[in-house]
Amino acid sequence: MNATKQLLTGVRVADFSRVLAGPYATAMLADQGAEVIKIEMPGHGDDSRHLGPFTDSGSTYFTGLNRGKRSIEADLKDPEDHARLLDLIASCDVVVENFRPGVAAKLGLSYENLKAVKPDIVYASISGFGQHGTQAKRPAYDTVIQALSGLMASTGFPDGSPTRVGESIADVSAGVFAAFGISSALFHRQTTGEGAHIDIPMLDVMLAMQPTNASLHSAGSAPTRVGNRHPVSAPFDTYRAADGLLVIAVANDRLFGTLAQTLGKPELATDPRFATDAHRSDNDDALRIEIEEFTTGRTVTELCEIFDAAGIPNSPVLDFAEAVTGPIGSDRDLTATDPRSGHAFLGHPLLVDGTRPASALPAPRLGEHNADFAAPTDAR
Known part of the structure; x- marks a missing residue:
């Protein structure tokens, strides 16, 4: 080294x-x-x-x-x-x-x-x-x-x-x-x-x-606890799979269109509730239901392969040893x-x-x- x-x-x-x-x-x-x-x-x-x-x-x-x-x-x-x-x-x-x-x-x-x-x-x-x-x-x-x-x-x-x-x-x-x-x-x-x-x-x-909390404060909002989701973007969270949790991170409209196609729900991209990042964030609970209808029927490994093929940022939730010594970290x-x-x-x-x-x-x-x-x- x-x-x-x-x-x-x-x-x-x-x-x-x-x-x-x-x-x-x-x-x-x-x-x-x-x-x-x-x-x-x-x-x-x-x-x-x-x-x-x-x-x-x-x-x-x-x-x-x-x-x-x-x-x-x-x-x-x-x-x-x-x-x-x-x-x-x-x-x-x-x-x-x-x-x-x-x-x-x-x-x-x-x-x-x-x-x-x-x-x-x-x-x-x-x-x-x-x-x-x-x-x-x-x-x-x-x-x-x-x-x-x-x-x-x-x-x-x-x-x-x-x-x-x-x-x-x-x-x-x-x-x-x-x-x-x-x-x-x-x-x-x-x-x-x-x-x-x-x-x-x-x-x-x-x-x-x-910087995200600072921007919220500057806009007059109080940063709050939101779990694993992103405070202002969606879908940007952990989602249930058949055998665990998967991270999906989508931060622009084009990528959301790709996600909608991958989920087999292209209509989500034109749904007024999900038309922009701000709308998706405001309707995050409804969007989660749509996503988990797809993810809960598949394993984390299967989902990573599907989303990787589509170019959608995703990840399993690894522990530290898996992160360092697993295939990505070891490489x-x-x-x-x-x-x-x-x-x-x-x-x-x-x-x-x-x-x-x-x-x-x-x-x-x-x-x-x-x-x-x-x-x-x-x-x-």
Whole structure:
């Protein structure tokens, strides 16, 4: 899986982040060729080293998030370690941290502190609510952000409770935006010579990840829980088959005409109730009856074959293992294996010139690279 072209080769990153959002971002950077130096608490390290699931080789969670990095131990309150870190940062292009706002300054590791050491540093801060404002120092975890962003209130079925998305989506999305912000700032630095402080508030990111809900709100509607259907398009939902559920996704009139023909009900395309996407959405219950008269008499496999042949977007509802190791996922070459632990993880989602970028380094043991950064090269 090693790439022939890694877009961030030559970039050096000092990574103070822990657990998920920051490490997810820096794993993306490491896959693209950046040298990522993970700075960890002596003796304990990143908390994710102690989060399951575990094998005899350690945490599979840690491996996936910290592939391709180096690890050094440093006591951030120790003067000698602090001097050593400043010396390291002087050789870096990027710093990533997810301390609670104000903590980096107390440790002498704020953007202002490090800009004095490396004037063109790109400094990324990930937090729940940003670096400024009345909520800045409030602690936040993914579930808190999902609840505060309105995402939870608009997820689930109408007769059920607000529902958490089945992944730490606020953390992961913040990591993606952090990698994007860092890459953008590196390009800006290349063209201007200026560094930048990139502030990544998880709440802002999670709000930005809801363009459909934002459009509903802008139009004066309150986003609500609608189950598996799309809030404004139909048919765009799960439908009953003889042996399970099938997704059908139709978002334009031409495709709906094809669906009507495939169902053996061409008259649906000219039915006033279903003439436009808006009409279909308003009459979704009636449309479901028409569709399920066809789908409930056939298996999911049969329906996928029928709809694939017609060019109608569809899918069975897979579990994660089926998604990754099934015929579609396995054809994508999605997984890699850590050469030391043997843990499998999902590789970089982007391809560069047709190749999936990946670092050759395994996830590091705690302090594995201490000797490479043993002492500052000058007194500070």
